[in-house]
Amino acid sequence: MSLYKMNSFPGWYRCVKFDDELNVEAVYDMPVTRHVNCPCFQGNKSTCRHRTMVGIFEATHRVNTGWFLDFDKNEWKRPLEREFLDEPNLTFKVAND
Numbered sequence: 098m099s100l101y102k103m104n105s106f107p108g109w110y111r112c113v114k115f116d117d118e119l120n121v122e123a124v125y126d127m128p129v130t131r132h133v134n135c136p137c138f139q140g141n142k143s144t145c146r147h148r149t150m151v152g153i154f155e156a157t158h159r160v161n162t163g164w165f166l167d168f169d170k171n172e173w174k175r176p177l178e179r180e181f182l183d184e185p186n187l188t189f190k191v192a193n194d
């Protein structure tokens with residue numbers, strides 16, 4: 098199971114991927130120029146799951162809310178009571194999915 102969370106900042110989105118125990122597995126900082134760009138291995142393609150998720154989170158008003166998306170199951174999980182993962186200095190990692 099992979100859960101994702103989406104935050105937005107002026108000019109970019111941050112998609113954070115978590116494992117089953119809610120450890121951070123990967124962070125994707127996606128700058129928005131004319132389009133959303135993604136640093137993942139699909140970043141040179143026209144889209145990827147992270148950019149797809151920007152649209153999903155925006156459409157459901159869940160950006161910056163702490164809601165988690167299980168992308169593969171298309172299920173939402175409630176935010177944690179304590180938001181401990183929004184510190185700006187997360188270690189930058191990129192995984193494959």
Ligand SMILES: [Zn+2]
Binds near residue numbers: 125135139145147
């Ligand atoms: Zn991506």
